[in-house]
Amino acid sequence: MRAFLTALPFITPSFFGVVAFLIVPVIVLFVLSFENWNLLTPATFTGFNNYINIFRFDGAAHSLTVTLYYVLLNIPLQTVLALGLAVMLNRRLPAMGLYRVLFVAPYLSTPVAMAVIWYWVFDPKLGAINALLAQVGIAGPQWLSSPTLAMPVVALVNIWQYVGYNMLFFLAALQAIPKTLYEAAEIDGAGPFKQFFRISLPLINSTMLFVLVTGVIGSFQVFDTLYVLTQGGPGNSTEVLNLKIYQVAFMDFRLGEAAAMSVLLFGVILAFTIGQFLFFKNRTTYEYSV
Amino acid sequence: MKGFPVTRAGRLAVFYLVLTVIAAVFLVPYLFTLFAAFKPIGKIFSEPAWIPPNSLYLTNFTHDFEDGGFYRYLGNTALVTVVLTLGQVFFSMLAAYAFARLSFPGRDKIFWLYLLTLMVPNAVTIIPLYAIMREAHLLNTYYAIFLPYVFGAPYTIFLMRQFFRNIPQEVIDAARCDGCSEWRILRQIVVPLSRPVIITATLIAFVFGWNNFLWPLIVTNSQSLYVLTIGLANFQSNMNSQWNYSLAASVITLVPMAVVFIVFQKQIIRSISITQIR
Numbered sequence: 084m085r086a087f088l089t090a091l092p093f094i095t096p097s098f099f100g101v102v103a104f105l106i107v108p109v110i111v112l113f114v115l116s117f118e119n120w121n122l123l124t125p126a127t128f129t130g131f132n133n134y135i136n137i138f139r140f141d142g143a144a145h146s147l148t149v150t151l152y153y154v155l156l157n158i159p160l161q162t163v164l165a166l167g168l169a170v171m172l173n174r175r176l177p178a179m180g181l182y183r184v185l186f187v188a189p190y191l192s193t194p195v196a197m198a199v200i201w202y203w204v205f206d207p208k209l210g211a212i213n214a215l216l217a218q219v220g221i222a223g224p225q226w227l228s229s230p231t232l233a234m235p236v237v238a239l240v241n242i243w244q245y246v247g248y249n250m251l252f253f254l255a256a257l258q259a260i261p262k263t264l265y266e267a268a269e270i271d272g273a274g275p276f277k278q279f280f281r282i283s284l285p286l287i288n289s290t291m292l293f294v295l296v297t298g299v300i301g302s303f304q305v306f307d308t309l310y311v312l313t314q315g316g317p318g319n320s321t322e323v324l325n326l327k328i329y330q331v332a333f334m335d336f337r338l339g340e341a342a343a344m345s346v347l348l349f350g351v352i353l354a355f356t357i358g359q360f361l362f363f364k365n366r367t368t369y370e371y372s373v
Numbered sequence: 374m375k376g377f378p379v380t381r382a383g384r385l386a387v388f389y390l391v392l393t394v395i396a397a398v399f400l401v402p403y404l405f406t407l408f409a410a411f412k413p414i415g416k417i418f419s420e421p422a423w424i425p426p427n428s429l430y431l432t433n434f435t436h437d438f439e440d441g442g443f444y445r446y447l448g449n450t451a452l453v454t455v456v457l458t459l460g461q462v463f464f465s466m467l468a469a470y471a472f473a474r475l476s477f478p479g480r481d482k483i484f485w486l487y488l489l490t491l492m493v494p495n496a497v498t499i500i501p502l503y504a505i506m507r508e509a510h511l512l513n514t515y516y517a518i519f520l521p522y523v524f525g526a527p528y529t530i531f532l533m534r535q536f537f538r539n540i541p542q543e544v545i546d547a548a549r550c551d552g553c554s555e556w557r558i559l560r561q562i563v564v565p566l567s568r569p570v571i572i573t574a575t576l577i578a579f580v581f582g583w584n585n586f587l588w589p590l591i592v593t594n595s596q597s598l599y600v601l602t603i604g605l606a607n608f609q610s611n612m613n614s615q616w617n618y619s620l621a622a623s624v625i626t627l628v629p630m631a632v633v634f635i636v637f638q639k640q641i642i643r644s645i646s647i648t649q650i651r
Contacts, residue, residue: 093471093475100521101524104520109498185400194586199619204405209418211405329499332500338504
């Protein structure tokens with residue numbers, strides 16, 4: 084009892100926070116997803132209608148597809164680039180620390196501000212990119228106004244923002260691999276490529292899992308960049324789930340449908356997270372794994 | 374053999390050239406923005422982005438601060454971020470200390486409950502949190518902006534607990550025998566030994582608070598409560614092609630983060646080894 088009283092003041096604030104702002108919201112989310120609520124009249128029970136309606140009228144399937152497309156554009160390229168940069172910087176050469184710091188800078192930069200800047204950089208008439216292309220005689224495309232190019236541009240902007248951050252994890256993992264392993268491989272005649280695929284890559288398995296899981300979870304929730312760059316357009320070509328949830332809830336005031344879409348997003352994120360854990364669990368973990 | 378030093382030097386030169394080109398991709402957007410923020414609108418339209426301004430033209434900034442409301446937005450953002458950061462770090466530290474260093478009934482169950490909430494994505498709680506804030510009549514207040522994050526964050530609690538557990542038990546026991554209260558042990562022994570993790574937690578909370586957009590966008594609707602990100606996004610959509618103002622506003626939003634980055638760059642890099650979950 085005494086032990087409990089000692090701990091009480093330490094635990095109470097965070098316990099209140101976790102219950103009131105994480106656990107209760109999850110319960111409220113599920114309740115709301117079965118209700119009709121427009122903020123003006125009291126909520127009424129509507130069964131599974133919201134779940135049916137979001138697919139029939141709100142294009143939830145389209146938003147889900149677009150979200151998956153975004154994740155697919157984002158994660159593989161970002162992971163490969165982050166790993167590539169880490170391998171480049173994992174050398175005992177001058178100025179490596181300076182480059183490392185430079186590559187990480189975008190991670191702290193406010194995404195909304197960066198999106199405003201990239202909107203300008205990709206502007207077909209004023210932007211630096213088309214101006215550069217014009218210098219070499221190429222008429223640049225419409226970028227964000229093009230239904231086919233808008234999403235790749237958004238993905239590039241996000242890769243630019245987070246690649247350096249992910250590189251840091253890979254770099255830390257690579258630096259933790261004992262040098263003796265590479266020396267032994269060299270004596271056995273393994274070249275740099277073989278060393279990378281046979282030693283480095285298997286030994287950074289758990290870092291790879293961490294980077295992929297956090298990256299995928301983040302990508303599924305993309306909002307800020309899209310809100311500024313496309314608002315879901317042109318047409319509905321970049322209308323990802325999180326943006327759609329915002330529009331349905333706070334522009335159409337249909338909170339029930341928005342809650343049902345949030346449950347959908349929750350389920351997809353959980354499924355992908357569990358899937359990645361299972362995939363990596365079945366691969367060998369080595370003694371030196373970092 | 375004679376050619377060897379040359380090829381090695383050549384390979385190094387190519388290596389640094391590639392790195393520098395990549396570094397340029399990371400730096401150039403900031404540089405162009407800084408140029409444009411100090412140019413009148415006419416020049417932004419008429420000359421390429423890579424031309425630096427030829428005079429220190431400050432009108433874009435004075436316009437943003439005085440007519441655009443950015444004094445207010447900057448103040449709001451600073452206030453909300455500081456409160457959020459102080460609360461999150463302090464309350465997380467208390468919880469982490471209890472989980473790492475105290476034994477009380479139900480401790481491990483409560484800790485598992487906290488860990489379980491790590492699986493709840495931020496975006497998913499937005500709708501119900503809005504409903505809760507509405508019920509509590511807290512919509513459109515400063516409180517609404519920081520309240521969900523101020524009582525501690527499970528991720529931060531987890532990081533701090535790992536760190537606190539590695540403090541040798543003898544150090545703590547010695548203090549306990551001398552009749553120290555748990556508060557004094559935390560303040561005088563644990564906190565000074567845990568600077569790296571406290572700095573990491575502070576950075577995580579500060580970056581989150583400063584950059585937060587979706588949540589403040591939903592819970593505030595009067596201009597006097599707007600934070601920088603909302604002011605900036607509104608600017609962008611209301612004043613199409615007034616790039617001089619919105620790029621200067623981006624600079625205003627980014628400069629405090631740049632200061633944090635330059636001051637804490639070593640800690641940011643080091644914090645990666647702390648945040649890595651094994």
